Amino acid sequence: MRQFAVIGLGRFGSKVAETLAKKGVHVIAIDSDPELVGRVSDVVTKAVQIDSTDEESLAASGVKDVDVAVVAMGEDVESSILTTALLKNLNIKEIVARACTKLHAQILKMVGATRVVFPEEDMGIRVANSILSPGVLEYIELGADYTLAEIEAKSESIGHTINELDLKTRYGINVLIVKRKVIEVGEKAGEATEKEVKVLPTSDYKIQRGDILVVVGNSKDVESFEKHMK
Known part of the structure; x- marks a missing residue:
């Protein structure tokens, strides 16, 4: 089993730790x-109070x-850089560090981060895309102009198979x-619960009302499909 460390337990870090x-x-x-x-001691394997x-x-x-190791503190730039450098010295192979600015990201990479993330920037992009394309329930840029998106099936596609579409x-x-x-x-009589299921669709899968399609493709193609589904 892979083991993880999350350092910095603000909103971002605590959510990463809880999800893992x-x-x-x-x-x-x-x-x-x-x-x-x-706050996270009852959720994670081990919770430690130290100066990282x-x-x-x-x-x-x-x-x-x-x-x-995930270095999740963002605003405390000095601590995030020092912590990343120390993790590198401890021979941690994969270090994911949160950055606030491009310069911050460059320094984190210089001292040992193998991956740098911009949570606020990424969320801003996703919110903007959701406003521009309300039919897209989730939007993730994969790089190289490719996008993964969740799009609700509309009337034109309902009742048709994947092959027919x-x-x-x-x-x-x-x-x-x-x-x-x-x-x-x-x-018990009258007892019922709603549950989400995920289906790997075959070519003869028939789209039903309420289905959410998780699609991948070139960003422009995904945008074109979303507009068609309005």
Whole structure:
């Protein structure tokens, strides 16, 4: 099982730690603030209150054994850079660091980060795209002008199979997954719950009302398909 460390437990870091923990992996959560450490202590494998810029404390926390370390503090630029450099010295192979600016990102890469992320910038892009294309429920840029998007099926596609829609030829996109809400009836009379299921669609899969199509393709092709589905 892969092991992870998340250093910096603000909104971004705590969410990363909680999400990883829910996947059942080993997570060490680290912050200098005891209140933030306490909030995730019941969720993660190990929660530690230390100053991550102190090399001895960082090494003693157990991070030397992790496969991936996430440096999640963003606003405290000095601490994020020092922590990243110390993780590099501890021979952590994969270091994902959060950056606030392009210069910050460049320095993080120089001192050892293998990947730099811009959560605020990425979220801004996704919000802007959701405003421009309200039919797109989720929008993720994959790089090299490719996009992964969740698009709700509209009337024109409902009742047709994937093969009949011929989306690859008409729009240059592929449907990877279909999300669908189903009602599960409980053992007690009148007991029912709504559940989301994910389907890997075959060519004869018939689109139903309420289906969410997870599609991938060139960004312009995805945008064209979304406009057609309005």
